[in-house]
Amino acid sequence: MLSSARTGGRSGKPATGLVRDMCRHPFDLLMELDSQHIRLDCAALHLARDVYPKIDVPRYLGLLDELAKAVARRRPGPAAAQRHAALRAVLVDEFGLSGNAHNYDAPDHSYLNRVLDTRVGIPITLSIVWLEVARRLKWPAAGVGLPGHFLVRLDDPGRFVLADPFHAGVARSLDDCRLLVAERFHSAIELSARHLRRVSTRGVLVRLLRNLRNIYLAAGDWPRLASTLRRLAAVQPTNGRHLRELAAVCWRQGNVRGARDHLALYLHRQPTARDSRVVERILRKLDLALVAQN
Numbered sequence: 141m142l143s144s145a146r147t148g149g150r151s152g153k154p155a156t157g158l159v160r161d162m163c164r165h166p167f168d169l170l171m172e173l174d175s176q177h178i179r180l181d182c183a184a185l186h187l188a189r190d191v192y193p194k195i196d197v198p199r200y201l202g203l204l205d206e207l208a209k210a211v212a213r214r215r216p217g218p219a220a221a222q223r224h225a226a227l228r229a230v231l232v233d234e235f236g237l238s239g240n241a242h243n244y245d246a247p248d249h250s251y252l253n254r255v256l257d258t259r260v261g262i263p264i265t266l267s268i269v270w271l272e273v274a275r276r277l278k279w280p281a282a283g284v285g286l287p288g289h290f291l292v293r294l295d296d297p298g299r300f301v302l303a304d305p306f307h308a309g310v311a312r313s314l315d316d317c318r319l320l321v322a323e324r325f326h327s328a329i330e331l332s333a334r335h336l337r338r339v340s341t342r343g344v345l346v347r348l349l350r351n352l353r354n355i356y357l358a359a360g361d362w363p364r365l366a367s368t369l370r371r372l373a374a375v376q377p378t379n380g381r382h383l384r385e386l387a388a389v390c391w392r393q394g395n396v397r398g399a400r401d402h403l404a405l406y407l408h409r410q411p412t413a414r415d416s417r418v419v420e421r422i423l424r425k426l427d428l429a430l431v432a433q434n
Contacts, residue, residue, distance in 0.1 A: 165189070168374040171342075180341050181272040184252040184265070184348065190367040195253050203256055204269070207235060208276035220296040221311075223279055227270060227294075228309035235259060237266055239306035247364075250352050263290035264348050266305035271344075282338035285347060286317060286331070288324040293338060302336075345375050362393050380406045380413060396433065400426040 167186040170178055181204055185197045207230060216226035231237045240249060240260045248254040252268055255261035261269075267283055270292045274281035280295040284302060291312060292303040302312040312320070318331045339347070349372045356365035366389045373382040383406035390398030400423060407419050 165370070165374070167371055171374040171377075175340060175342055178341050179272075180268055180275075180344060181252070183341070183345055184268055187345070187349070187371055188251040188253045190364070190371070191247070191251060192253060200253050200256055204272050205276065207231065207269075208273045210234065211273060212277055218296060220294040220299060220301040223274070223277075223296075224294050224301045224303050224309075224311060227273060227303070231270060231273065231305070232309045237261070237269060237305065238308065239263065239266060245355050245358075247352065247355050250348060250355070261306075262351070263304075263306040264344065264351065267292050268344065268348075270303065270305050270309075283344050284336055285339045285343065286335050287321050287329050289320055290347070291317075293336075342375055346372065349375065362389050365389055366393075377409065380410050383409075396426055396429050400430065 165186075166189060167183060170183050170186060181201060182197070185195060185200055188195050210230045211226050214226040214229065216222040236259045237255075238260055239262065240246070243249075244262060248258070249260065249262045250265055252265055255265045255269065264283075267290050271281055271283060274292075274294065282293050282295075284291040284293045289304075289306070292305060294301045294303060302317065304310050304312050314331070314336075317335075321329055321331045321335070349368055352368045353365065353372065356362075356368055366386060369382050369386040369389065372379075373386065376382060383402045387399040387402040387406070390396075390402060403419055403423055403426070407413070407416060407423070410416070413419070
């Protein structure tokens with residue numbers, strides 16, 4: 141635990157206990173793999189351990205296997221449109237996956253196990269189900285991160301289909317996408333080719349975790365915000381913002397040692413950061429605060 145981690149010296153080296161604790165979480169261990177070896181379904185399910193520590197991961201993986209078998213039994217052809225139709229028939233018409241616009245910010249909609257239990261989710265978690273079923277069938281598929289929305293791209297050699305899992309899996313044209321973005325941002329953002337790029341597994345997880353970060357920050361749920369920031373730091377270890385925010389959350393909770401350790405880890409990973417001198421001064425103050433506590 142953070143409260144029992146040893147503090148390092150003023151050199152900014154992280155406490156060994158903190159590093160050990162961060163690596164112990166199954167999600168964090170997965171993030172140490174090369175990106176091509178990270179399975180999105182496993183990562184999303186292990187992420188849920190922060191809220192559902194007794195989650196039965198094999199059961200949910202088995203459910204995704206069964207959904208893929210149901211799609212395969214429809215024997216769709218190789219065309220992206222045919223595969224889209226098969227996925228939609230099983231995942232939407234039979235299994236009943238749907239988007240929940242009325243309680244969009246409920247945290248459960250961001251946890252894959254709860255989405256599979258309730259069959260209700262937000263665009264990115266519903267898309268994860270589609271992507272993982274397609275992966276099991278070895279179909280070319282990828283997430284597409286529009287501003288404010290998330291789609292699934294199904295490819296064949298001649299064309300691609302953009303499926304919208306949040307809206308009953310309908311196929312979206314490029315004009316539809318432009319309209320979605322324009323309506324969401326009041327025409328302040330224009331759709332461009334970069335918005336249609338395939339999102340990597342890590343990119344999907346970052347977007348999912350950022351949703352949770354914003355939900356827990358707005359709710360003032362500091363313990364769950366801290367857990368979410370730890371997972372973000374595991375996905376993006378070179379992004380110091382997550383560690384700085386985590387240090388701030390620890391400080392807000394009165395956890396001086398945790399704040400000190402996370403800032404030390406930030407400085408250890410990014411010793412030449414622009415704010416390194418500021419962080420060093422804060423670390424010295426936190427060291428003095430820790431001495432005063434003893």
